Amino acid sequence: MRLVIFFLTVLLIFTTSINAQSEYEELICPDLSNGEESSQEGGRFKPSENDAGEYFRALIVFVQFQDDERTNTNWPLDELPNWADDFIDDEVLSTYTDSTFSDYWDEMSQDNYDFIGDVYPDLVILGDEEDYDNDPTANYFDCNVDVFDSIEINVDWSDYDNWEFDDDEFVFTEGDADGYVDMIIMIYRDPDTWFTRFVPYGENFTAIASLGSENYNYITHDSLTIRFAANTVSTIGSGITYRLGLRGHLNSIETMAHEFGHYLFGGGHTNYGGIMGGKTYALSGWELNKLGYVAWTVADQDGYTITLGDMITDADLLKIPISGTQTFYLVENHQRLSSYDQIMRGGTQNGGYDWTTTAGSGIYIWLITSGA
Structure with a gap:
């Protein structure tokens, strides 16, 4: 129970800065229709990976x-x-x-x-x-x-x-x-x-x-x-x-x-x-998993313990299901070891992009409400 309370507390802390702006201007992009049915694992309308000798x-x-x-x-x-x-x-x-x-x-x-x-x-x-x-x-x-x-x-x-x-x-x-x-x-x-x-x-x-x-x-x-x-x-x-x-x-x-x-x-x-x-530059944990780039570990019992590596460089993610629903928490460790890992909330960066600092590194927790 203490583990769940801890996660909920951190979630509330990070969602308070959800409107932080990046130093770049806002990206304006229309919603598009999805065209014909296509692949649901990996890329949907274009490949998201390739074998050796392909590109x-x-x-x-x-x-x-x-x-x-x-x-x-x-x-x-x-x-x-x-x-x-x-x-x-x-x-x-x-x-x-x-x-x-x-x-x-x-x-x-x-x-x-x-x-x-x-x-x-x-x-x-x-x-x-x-x-x-x-x-x-x-x-x-x-x-x-x-x-x-x-x-x-x-x-x-x-x-x-x-x-x-x-x-x-x-x-x-x-x-x-x-x-x-x-x-x-x-x-x-x-x-x-x-x-x-x-x-x-x-x-x-x-x-x-x-x-x-x-x-x-x-x-x-x-x-x-x-x-x-x-x-x-x-x-x-x-x-x-x-x-x-x-x-x-x-x-x-x-x-x-x-x-x-x-x-x-x-x-x-x-x-x-x-x-x-938007606002993170790198793919999110949900996106990385959806494309098959990073598999998540599921916390499937009380008292679950894990050493969570950096999401980008160690390919680590933790999923915490909410019983009886398709909703879950996704825990990401951002140590900003990758130059593309620009997720930062609050603090001195306040959502800005900065390739010269590791400010903003830490644990980020997202509430995923539309299922896996």
Whole structure:
């Protein structure tokens, strides 16, 4: 009984700071529908792990409008951002480059997911943003189509057709899977809110796990399909659109993890914590378990004792069931041994991100109300 009282007390302490803000601006992301039925173990609409010799490869494209005049030290006008080469590794490595999207997923997955990619070598410069804004029917869909018109002849799209969903599992076939491009990430500098028109519940979004607000198949020169799934995540959906690239490198990693999370978990959001609820940068314990990255230990008797290691580096989690319900407590030990473990509540950080300190480390306890 004393153990349960202790857990409840800590839970109340940490939930008092639930509205703490990060140093980054709020992520605005619309809920999406979930598309067709798909895998419920591991990634739902895209694979969340791979075997040796396999990988998940994406194409990253940086985009600017011709009339953009804003200066930014991290993304100079008419050039790729200075962090473009640091966003993702382009090959499978035993140790990925620190602070890349590849390193992030390698660490979250306990070395079980090789998410690699290629950065399109040139900045894509579209026409004047004012012209798009003045077209009452235009939004991000039209921009992405124009980007593909500009680059598609220069890309071997088979490099990005490596996975298909077949008989309730993801199957890797290098360069010749299902005829659909697996993943394209479009990163724009910072277009105005016209860019987000016609997106249900998503006006003024930061990013979206979609390439367009219309169902549309873009056929490439080598006869592959880039699927624009309208406000829907699905196994054949082909991409992510990020509107606010001027926020910089580390914010882009966090935002892309969230948007790709829609392909792993579905179209909705959790109410707090993890990549689908925000404010923690790393995946939450519930998310790590759902994707098969970390198995939890269940406290199934009175007086249960456990030495709980760090959640990220030791892959430890403790689940405390509440008898007769699907609700449970999830206990996470955050010693902040991983640079991506940015969960901090109260104290000097008050929910901010800081890669230079271990402040905020300790035991965090979440009440999970929707079952396992």
